[in-house]
Amino acid sequence: MRVVAATRDNLDAACAVIAECQEALAAQGLFQWDAQYPSRSFFREAIAAGHLHVLFDGDDIAGLAVLDGSQPPEWAAATWNHQDGPFLVIHAFAVSPRVQRRGHGGFLLAFCEDAARARGCRSIRIDAFSENAGALRFWEQHGYRFRGEVRFASKPAGHQRYYCYEKSLMPTAGLD
Numbered sequence: 001m002r003v004v005a006a007t008r009d010n011l012d013a014a015c016a017v018i019a020e021c022q023e024a025l026a027a028q029g030l031f032q033w034d035a036q037y038p039s040r041s042f043f044r045e046a047i048a049a050g051h052l053h054v055l056f057d058g059d060d061i062a063g064l065a066v067l068d069g070s071q072p073p074e075w076a077a078a079t080w081n082h083q084d085g086p087f088l089v090i091h092a093f094a095v096s097p098r099v100q101r102r103g104h105g106g107f108l109l110a111f112c113e114d115a116a117r118a119r120g121c122r123s124i125r126i127d128a129f130s131e132n133a134g135a136l137r138f139w140e141q142h143g144y145r146f147r148g149e150v151r152f153a154s155k156p157a158g159h160q161r162y163y164c165y166e167k168s169l170m171p172t173a174g175l176d
């Protein structure tokens with residue numbers, strides 16, 4: 001496996017992974033992603049900015065993540081421990097249902113964390129849909145700490161509550 005910055009040639013495959021995830025999530029009654037987010041234009045802009053990274057398993061794109069420093073305004077309601085210094089935000093973290101639970105997510109996350117350290121980030125922030133038990137377990141398993149719940153009015157009724165998580169990258173910060 002390897003993770004690389006995506007090019008425009010990877011756009012279709014990245015969108016296909018998201019579509020597969022959307023279908024699998026919807027089958028579980030989870031509507032965290034829709035046509036509005038994460039959209040094809042979101043990924044096109046992320047590629048242009050160098051923010052989209054894709055996970056190759058052989059010749060196939062099996063996962064992706066967008067890395068930047070931008071957080072949605074709704075996250076202001078969370079209680080972040082790391083207020084000082086730059087932080088990395090992970091968006092649209094996804095592994096194809098074809099290969100989930102085989103370590104691909106952990107591999108992709110290790111890349112994200114290494115990228116954050118290389119950029120001098122002191123922490124990483126993410127959110128996850130409150131009903132997506134698999135994703136919540138994944139983040140907690142990798143040392144991400146709950147920082148509060150937020151509500152996205154843009155999501156369908158009954159699917160608006162998200163949990164914020166943060167991971168410290170500081171070895172002796174005293175802030176976990």
Ligand SMILES: CC(C)(COP(=O)(O)OP(=O)(O)OC[C@H]1O[C@@H](n2cnc3c(N)ncnc32)[C@H](O)[C@@H]1OP(=O)(O)O)[C@@H](O)C(=O)NCCC(=O)NCCS
Binds near residue numbers: 093102107133
């Ligand atoms: C969350 C996600 C990225 C994990 O990717 P993955 O390749 O399956 O992750 P790994 O194989 O490295 O790790 C698997 C671990 O994650 C957790 N996990 C993942 N899916 C799970 C599920 N359906 N049920 C319970 N735990 C799950 C478990 O802790 C699991 O460890 P285990 O298999 O030993 O129990 C993947 O399930 C995914 O893309 N889901 C759809 C999109 C999504 O919700 N993304 C997260 C947005 S916040």
